[in-house]
Amino acid sequence: MKIAVGSDHAAYPFKLELIEYVKELGHDVTDLGTRSAERTDYPIYGEKVARAVVSGEYERGLAFCGTGVGISISANKVPGARAVVCSEPYSAMLSREHNNTNILSLGSRVVGIELAKMIIKIWLETGYDAGRHQRRLDMISTLEEGGTCG
């Protein structure tokens, strides 16, 4: 898959190691920044990853910051982005099956590197179940368009 990756400074070394891992899994990875450990702002990279995925240029996105929280909130402000922040593989897997998440966010200060690799592998390998879940994703789209779910 074509995968867009972004992080802030807090997750910079974490991101570099995980990019190598995702390449070893056979994916085509593009790093959208940041490019150093110099202090920066996570919304910049949450937006970059989200727009790269929502545009269709990339199939999935990986977005990292200290907790994974700020960058996932930022990514989720882009309509069509469905970012999940998690620190264990079960939620990562279910977020694919039920929520068709297209961005995975991890916190470099929360998960160790080996757990991060496990979460990423499961998230990348798991498909979307569609069916009954699609109606709910359509409701999320309605919210994005300013509508109400009732």
Ligand code: RB5
């Ligand atoms: C940066 O210090 C930190 O706030 C950021 O990486 C992230 O954890 C925010 O959610």
